[in-house]
Amino acid sequence: MPAQIPEPPMKDLIPGHADLARETTLLNPEPGDPGVRDSSLGGALLWPADEPWPYCAQEDHWTSGSDWRDPTEIVPGAVPMVPVLQLFARDVPGLEFPEGKDLLQLVWCALIHEQDPGPVMPRLYWRNEAEVTAGGLLTEIPGVSEGEYDEDHMPEPSTLSPTTAADYPSRHDLPGQLRETPLPDSHLIGTKVGGWPAWTQPADWPDCDSGHRMEHLLTITGDIQLGDCGGVYFFHCRRCPGLPWDWRFDCH
Template identity: 40%
Template sequence: MPGTPSSPPFDMASRIPELAPLARESVLLYPRAGAPGVRDSSLGGPLLWPAGEPWPMCAESGHWKPLRTPTEAVGPEPVAMVPVVQLYARDVPELPFPAGTDVLQIVWCTLVHDGHGATVLPKVYWRHEETVARGAVLPRPPEPREADEEFLPRPCTVSPTRVVEYPNADLPPDLGQRLGGRFEEIEAETGLSYHELATTVQSKAGGYPGWVQEPRWPRCGCGRRMEHLLSVTATEPVDGPWFPSDGQPPGTPGAPGRDRRAAPDRPSADGIGHGMDMGDLGGVYLFVCLHCPDRPYAHRYDC
């Protein structure tokens, strides 16, 4: 159910009109530990997967597991990938679903792949819910015989929440320099920096990647820069302007609206997020080419 975070984001564009062309809608996912089903949008939850379709296995030779003893490649036998994201069009219609599809699924191999950005290896699937649901659905995917726990999500519900955000590291440097004084004025007024008020680093669809390092936007084989599809980050807000006032994102079952008086005690931080450290609070960003019909995709790991 759509909603807004507790403190409506500062209206940056009315205060700084130069930023208006850079505004992007982002759908914040607010993962919370739970028990989503195959017909639910989720992060780390079970996927609506056709029983007759082989589960994706990673056969990359040389993928390896950090802190494994001995630290070495985990061997030539394929390793099962794990469910990471499932988003239905009814929950996040903003996603660029190819014609005839209404489910996005992302799985990845949790191990480190040196030839692919030294991180997980994701695969992206677009499906049609009713077509899959008409047939037999895979009851449970195979367990990976080796997994890096830092990239193994626990099942989470999601609460897609629409916000407007602005670039952090994608802010053109000359513009950032010109606006520096006004950012300082706003910070003096609100006690919050431009980055805190106008940018997000959390799991989300669309919007800007929450780059920690320099932006590295992938290019498609067709020559165009890919678009940000979604991010899965280890960071989720536990306070600040993007944290819901009652601790639960709007629409969470059992969360009695936005009224603090009626709200239960704040949930412990234990329920927030998918539980992945992702290599010291990193993030994996997925990108997609919207021009090529087969939707090529790429990923970046940022930390």
């Protein structure tokens, strides 16, 4: 069960601001050696044996050549995505999983793409731990070689110590009457689930195809460099079948 940290004293909150509080789970990554059955940032994933590992095949990608005798050979080609986040429901009870699912996984391409300021092509998976285990695990997950990635986009393998807390919006998400009011710095910056995005630029909430504004699912920031990005924010729509999702970059 995640630990809890004290909420800001209510006397420090201006009327109307307190009503904007949302619960978040700060993940608090610490360098470590997480296994495939651990919640982790940048750790090994519990990956199904019958599901190929995802690759990013942007046309400007370069990868290691096929000649094992020449490790310096770099040729055009797809590169394997890298593990970013794995969360088991038992570690983040504040996160509402789809029915029958208890495992969330996130991977992305660690290369810089000219059309975007940070890592792109993230893929998000909801799974059932027991079903994955029963079907067998992928034992040979491809790694990336030096030169095939930008080290700023490679999370260091880290264990997680989830902590629940009250989170408040940054000024970009405040209603008009509060945006110009001096407020305590009570929005939480860090890799987290739920709560509010800690925008450094104007808020850019995505809508699903049905026109619903998506909810903030999780933020990856602070614990890895991400180039000029303040964070990578993930959103989903729980009102639509299939739980559609989207993401945004936020640059300093």
